[in-house]
Amino acid sequence: MNRKLLLIQPSPYGPNGRPVKKGRLHFVGLALPLLAALTPDFWSVEICLETIEDVPFDTDADLVGISTMGHGIIRSFDISDAFRARGKTVVLGGYMASLMPDEARKHCDAVLIGDAEDLWHTVLADVEQGSLQPLYESKLKKLRPPVPRYELLTAKRIGAWLPVQAGRGCPHSCSFCSVHCLYRGTYLQRPVEDVMRDVRRVRELGYRRFLLLDDNIHASPAYLRALCREIEPLGMQWMSQCAITIARDPVLLACLAASGCTTLSFGLESISAESLQTLDKDWADPGEYPALIAAIRKAGIAVSTEMVIGADGDTPDSICATADFIEACQIVLPRFYILTPIPGTDFFRQMKDAGRLCDENIHAYDGTRAVHHARRMDAGEVTTAYWELYDRIYSLRSILHRTLLNRHVWRKPSQLALYLAANLYYRHHIRQRIPPNIF
Ligand code: B12
Incomplete structure (x- = not known):
């Protein structure tokens, strides 16, 4: 019998209490096209990306699968509740449902904890037989997924980059990171030929750019070198993320640049050694950051940074120094x-346990405000300092300094318009007090 599956990537609520909407979703995740590929053919599959589409609450789908990511989980719960009120069967999965399955269970018929590859068939078979269980949990040993059904995304208003996964999990153990808390040091890498199979599929669909998903693509330099060698002849562009220590290997950096790597994103987290220590990330040395950033740029790769505000080493002065650092390095x-x-x-x-949470209501965990007291700053001070930092870094003066007046950017003038547009887009969101990460 034919069945229908509706898969939804909810959009988190914005400050006006409504889901954030965009004209275009520039970066899409892989979970939904992958779940679609794991679904047997007699199920038809529809994907809804709520940031750019309305949720079809009147669907005739037999099953609704909803992903959960960060504070977007509040919207996931609300959508799930609304479908269940209409008599639909709902399964929740993804990072947040996996980290808080007991709460998630209250809002759906079943929660899938962890990776779906080994269990999705069972979930669907149980739905078919009317014996859906409340909880499914998997611990993946090998990462050999099918080709994601990208074609379910390409007619939508998405950006120029499609996601391709190289590795899942992470070898590091930073206590604040969801990846560590879910995977506990497990890091699964796909064989290079499998990754290339997906890269070729992306190219076949007319895309010349891809986002290489891997929380530390530099975990194995030999693997990365082999991958770059395969990517290079395709003449594509790609971006990824890894530890900044990749900069110590100029030969590898040259190999990345030659293969079309345009940008690497680095979770620097903090320029305070004390903060890094309290985040279990003391293998990083902030004193080295400027030199490492310079080496990456010298190789012709743009540097994008991710940092956290409100760690235990932070003070108003250290947050001000963070802004100085970003401007000095012209990130x-x-x-x-x-x-x-x-x-x-x-x-x-x-x-x-330390009594430092100031709010346990999940609605407050939306990334716009601090919900715990740092050692030297209370939650309110962190929130104020965070937005002041963003206001300063995305002021027109700072944007000009980091883009138009940045000689590294001028080495690739084709990127200039892109960076300028992205900066103005971020500025637009910051002024509305939306953390500019959800596009
Ligand atoms: C690409 C990406 C994005 C993209 C696209 C997101 C999207 N809408 O799909 C953008 C840039 C938009 C984005 C935004 C955000 N992201 Co993001 N993102 C990622 C990234 C880099 C890759 C995600 C991915 O495709 N992975 C590959 C797929 C195959 O893996 P997966 O998503 O885990 O899916 C598997 C399972 O989880 C499961 N599964 C997933 N969904 C579902 C649903 C069902 C029904 C079932 C059964 C199973 C299932 O099956 C999949 C196959 O095994 C991850 C990092 C990472 N390590 O995954 C962060 C990550 C997922 N993001 C994260 C966060 C916090 C956010 C934001 C909240 C950031 C912010 N402050 O604004 C927003 C929220 C956006 C939203 N819509 O809710 C966190 C999530 C942490 C957490 N506890 O939830 C991560 C883990 C980064 C991190 N290290 O902290 N993100």
Whole structure:
């Protein structure tokens, strides 16, 4: 019998209490096209990306699958509740449902904890037989997924980059990070030929750019070199993320640049050694950052940074110094996150045990405000300092300094318009007090 599956990537609520909407979703995740590929053919599959589409609450789907990511989980719960009120069967999956399955269970018929590859067939078979279980949990040993059904995304208003996964999980153990708290040091890498199969599929669909998903693409330099060698002849562009220590290997950096790597994103987190220590990330040395950034740029790769505000080493002065650092290094597209003890992480438990949480209502965990007291700044001070930092870094003066007056950007003038547009787009969101990370 034919069945229908509706898969939804909800959009988090914005400050006006409505889901954030965009004209275009520039970066799409891989979970939904992958779940679609894992679904047997007698199920038809529809994908809804709520940031650019309305949720079809009147669907005739037999099953609704909803992904959960960060504070977007509040919207996931609301959508799930609305479907269940209409008599639909709903399964929740993704990072947040996996980290807080007990809460998630209250809002759906079943929660899938962790990776879907080994279990999705079972979930669907149980739906078909009317024996859906409340909880499914998997621990993946090998990462050999099918080709994602990208074609379910390409007619939508998405950007120029499609996602291709190289690795899942992470070898590091930073207590605040959801990846560590879910994967606990497990890091699965796909064989190079499997990754290339997906890269070729992306190219076949007419895309010349891809986002290489891997929380530390530099975990194995030999693997990365082999991958770059295969990508290079395709003449594509790609971006990824890894530890900044990749900069110590100029030969590898040259190999990346030759293969079309245009930008690498680095979770620098903080320029305070004390903060890095409290985040279990003391293998990084902030004193080295400027030289490492310079080496990456010298290779012709743009540097994008991710940093957290509100760690225990932070003070108003250190946050001001963070802004000075970003401007001195002329980082083209810096992103900041309020350090948030996400329920289900080790960091959440530590803060709860220490009585340092100032709000346990999940609605407050939306990334716009601090929900715990840092050692030297209370939650309110962190929130104020966070937005002041963003206001300064995305002032027109700073944007000009980091883009138009940045000689590194002029080495690739074709990128200039892109960076300028992205900066103005971020500025637009910051002025509305929306953390500019959800596009
Ligand atoms: C690409 C990406 C984005 C893109 C696209 C997101 C999207 N709408 O799909 C953009 C840039 C928009 C984005 C935004 C955000 N992101 Co993001 N993102 C990623 C990234 C880099 C890759 C995600 C991906 O495609 N992975 C590959 C797929 C195959 O893996 P997966 O998503 O885990 O899916 C598997 C399982 O989880 C499961 N699964 C997933 N969904 C579902 C649904 C069902 C029904 C089932 C059964 C199973 C299932 O099955 C999949 C196959 O096994 C991850 C990092 C990472 N390590 O994954 C962060 C990550 C997921 N993002 C994160 C966060 C916090 C956010 C933001 C909240 C950031 C912010 N402050 O604004 C927003 C929220 C956006 C939203 N719509 O809710 C966190 C999530 C942490 C958490 N506890 O939830 C991560 C883990 C980064 C991190 N290290 O902290 N993100």
